[in-house]
Amino acid sequence: SRHTVAIIVGSLRAASINRKVARSLCAFSADKLACTIVEIGDLAPYSQDYDEASPEPYVRFRQAVAAADGVLFCTPEYNRGVPGVLKNAIDVGSRPYGQSVWDRKPAAIVSASPGAIGGFGANHQLRQACVFLNMPMMQQPEAYLGHVTDDSFDASGCLKDGPLKDTVMRLTAAYADWVDMIVRSRRLIAE
Numbered sequence: 430s431r432h433t434v435a436i437i438v439g440s441l442r443a444a445s446i447n448r449k450v451a452r453s454l455c456a457f458s459a460d461k462l463a464c465t466i467v468e469i470g471d472l473a474p475y476s477q478d479y480d481e482a483s484p485e486p487y488v489r490f491r492q493a494v495a496a497a498d499g500v501l502f503c504t505p506e507y508n509r510g511v512p513g514v515l516k517n518a519i520d521v522g523s524r525p526y527g528q529s530v531w532d533r534k535p536a537a538i539v540s541a542s543p544g545a546i547g548g549f550g551a552n553h554q555l556r557q558a559c560v561f562l563n564m565p566m567m568q569q570p571e572a573y574l575g576h577v578t579d580d581s582f583d584a585s586g587c588l589k590d591g592p593l594k595d596t597v598m599r600l601t602a603a604y605a606d607w608v609d610m611i612v613r614s615r616r617l618i619a620e
């Protein structure tokens with residue numbers, strides 16, 4: 430059966446290019462992965478005080494990530510770093526201490542921007558947090574998608590034919606293999 434993937438989009442904007450990239454990834458991987466976008470817009474700013482009695486959206490978010498075989502991030506870059514809403518979601522999922530839902534989830538990071546650098550700064554900052562959280566991170570291919578604009582997508586929000594679509598399709602295939610490799614090696618170790 431297909432592996433399940435929680436996709437987390439680092440933008441709350443309705444017309445987000447990163448959300449459109451995420452939807453395209455879902456479509457391209459449909460034969461191998463069952464992808465679901467897990468929303469982060471309703472997560473209150475994290476406080477350790479919530480560790481005792483967590484707000485309902487925290488519980489829903491943690492359960493959705495915990496249930497997935499892998500995690501895929503599609504994020505913009507804000508001021509050369511990770512958007513606050515996404516870092517907040519990372520922090521929410523990492524707590525209470527010892528109950529992190531990120532632990533050992535095979536992951537990849539895609540960053541998209543209209544700019545030339547493709548969100549490189551946000552991508553690497555996020556990677557650092559994920560490495561700390563013990564997530565096996567896909568190393569290649571890297572995914573700094575530059576020059577992505579509304580014009581990169583068709584009316585249904587899917588990537589138009591062209592080099593960007595080819596890149597995202599290659600990425601998708603590599604990530605599906607990555608999740609499969611990590612899930613199967615974990616099963617072997619458990620036996």
Ligand code: FNR
Binds near residue numbers: 446447542543
């Ligand atoms: C940006 N943008 C941006 N782009 C970039 O490449 N590097 C950056 O550091 C920033 N900084 C930044 C800060 C803030 C507060 C905003 C609102 C925007 C531009 C950004 O890439 C662009 O708005 C994207 O379209 C945002 O991604 P979504 O929402 O379309 O997924």
